[in-house]
Amino acid sequence: MGDVVLRGDDRHLSGLWFAGQKHFPAHLAVVSSAHTSAPRLPDAVRQGYEELMAYFSGALQAFTVPLALSGTPFQQHIWAMLLDIPFGRQVSYGSLANAAGLPPGGSRAIGNAVGRNPVSVIVPCHRVIGSGGTLTGYAGGLDRKQHLLALEGGIAGNRGLFDAVPIVSGLTCA
Known part of the structure; x- marks a missing residue:
């Protein structure tokens, strides 16, 4: 990997x-x-x-x-939300947009902020998925995202x- x-x-x-x-x-x-x-x-x-x-x-x-995250206030707000996603759980970009109070279509802004996460894995951007459970948008590559989610799901190997x-x-x- x-x-x-x-x-x-x-x-x-x-x-x-x-x-x-x-x-x-x-x-x-x-x-x-x-x-x-x-x-x-x-x-x-x-x-x-x-x-x-x-x-x-x-x-x-x-x-x-301890983390020191450098980004815009909006990015830092979204990254703080990512830290609240529990191990083994996933949320959709749309759900995050809704929780952040963004208007419909706000998932694109969420995706941009998530994609700029400077502390991958620890700030768990891999736990954000597309609607319907699709794997989309991971700066480290979708294969890595899939492996991280599998690791958190306890899949052997x-x-x-x-x-x-x-x-x-x-x-x-x-």
Whole structure:
């Protein structure tokens, strides 16, 4: 499935992307977990990494790493709503639009905000689905969205599909 890239400091995790996904900040350098000369990881990045490993192994359903989400007030409002979607549950874009008080057709605005989520998986944008249960619109790719939803549904054989890789902004690797 590819690498998961984390960005943050000692206090907050501010980014989590699948390497190469839509809206992935290309200036970040990937630091492999096997890269022995990597600097000390910031505390929140380390916590995010450890929680992701527990999540992908099926041992964690709720993340506690502190987040610093950078976006418009509307995006931040929608991302806060995503954090309220329980593990193993899904909501439609239309339901989110309705809950946000948007007029009919507001699901497009929801989709745009969800698609700009800077902390994938932890801010569970993968739990937002199309009307009728269709899988639509995931910046990390629909195959990953399907695997994340299967993981949360407890389907055997879908654990361990991801390699999490901590990231330190500005670091360059040979």
